[in-house]
Amino acid sequence: MTKNEKTILVAWDFSQYAEYALSHALFYSEQTGFDIYLLHTVKDKSLVKDTQAALDKSVQEIWEHEGKKVKTIVKISNMSDGLKEAAQELNSLMIFGGLPGFKGLQRFIGHYVMNAITGSIIPSVVVQQPKLKTDQLTIICPIDHSRQSKTNLAWVQEFAKNCNPKIYLVYPDCDYSLRNELVSSNLKFSRNYLKRFDIKYEEEKLTCQNFKLSMLNFAENKHADLILNATKKESRFNNFFFKSENYSLMANDKQIPVMSIRPQEGLWKYGKFY
Template sequence: MEVDSKIIVVPWDFTPVTEYALQHAIKISRQTRNDVCLLHIVDKVTSEGGMKAKQASMENRGAEVERTFGVKVKTHVTRGTIFKQIPEFVNDRKASLVVMGTHGMSGMQKLTGSWALKVIAKSKVPYIVVQAPPNDNERYHDIVFPVDFRSEEKEKLSMAIFMGKYFDSKIHILKAMRKDDSLAKKTNLNLNYTVRMLIQNNIDYEIREVPADKLGEHALEIAQEMKADLILIMTTKDITFADYVWGAKEQYIIANSSKIPVCCVNPTSAFANLGQFMYG
């Protein structure tokens, strides 16, 4: 599949945080040549006239983006809930990526960190979850990349390679220090594989060792210190296991107080799509 035949989906509700998500999507689209698609969800009682008005407003915003940035923007309005319609749309359309603002859905469908995680877990593509505009309109300079013992860790490496290639990013690897010999061995295998692939792709990196307990909190602290542009994590549907791996629940990483964007990669589902996104 050609690189420019896929779309970047932005869930849209006309609030500032979804505008921030659009700004990130524009930044990515200008490098990848993917079209952007604004997706708006309305409830089942919204009239046809109301839906058409929303569609027209989105088309106007899309036209502004195309004139200003040369990025083609598609629009889609549908009825339902964010939990069903967003994953269904991105899976059916084989989207490359979703860029989603937290706290971006109004009323009863307001999107918080925990609700965002529910949407992400049902999708087959990576999500970048944002709370603020991009720090830089051209690059994602510094990306925090925790590495632990899970075999799925290798899957998020595709996203790191993508960012390194398209945005000249430096990958800041955080190696989780495990006391258990078996888990430490698995972590080292993941680390060695990560480093080997980054070297093969000529991507700059550094390695830091951090305590394995509360890995998520350590990742946030380091990201805040360096004013990172992105934190890259794997998601898991097992909340108990997530607590064991991360310490801080994933939703708190997603909705972090420093408003650092977080890229969430789902185990087993995002790898193939991202490969198409990166390499055609």
């Protein structure tokens, strides 16, 4: 791998959900030609040899079942730091991780995979089921009143360069004037941005009362592969007592994959507009 080549990173814990994440990563790899790396973290150096042997076995099984070659990397670290180090070292474009849903306190503080990948500055995709068997990528790009929602557009552009996706721009139909003005302003910016890069898309106006639920229902009806989510910073203290808005979307009941994008930081290495 040369310094300028990008890669795709998969959080690999040998589980069924890691395999789900891999199925999505394989699709993006086919579209972009980027190498896939499976990352596993260990707590102690003494575990590296056995872990590498297990990873080599996974690589062989993937080759036998999928006919695809993947690479591996082991980090002596926790998952969060390991993903950060590996993503920077391998020049990763995206991180994929599988999520088995929420149970008990996980509903409030999150699953370890989600906590790890949402803490990364590299955009990360949380998946709960295998990639739909379609040839075209279908993306839901929400634009609301917030400034950071425009961050999603840079990744629409990134996908459009490689995957020829079907793009839906969805936005809330707000009742009160100030928020409606902000939505209208962001929507105007979005149209101009996509037009500038000659990116084809469709628009859909959704109810403002429960925009997230309306978006998920729309995404399900369109058999969407991905929802873009400019991740808002949330207090860990609040997340312990209240269900996190970010986690709630990423662990959605429709099991639609969600890409977590940290505004500004998540785009620093690609020179985007935000």
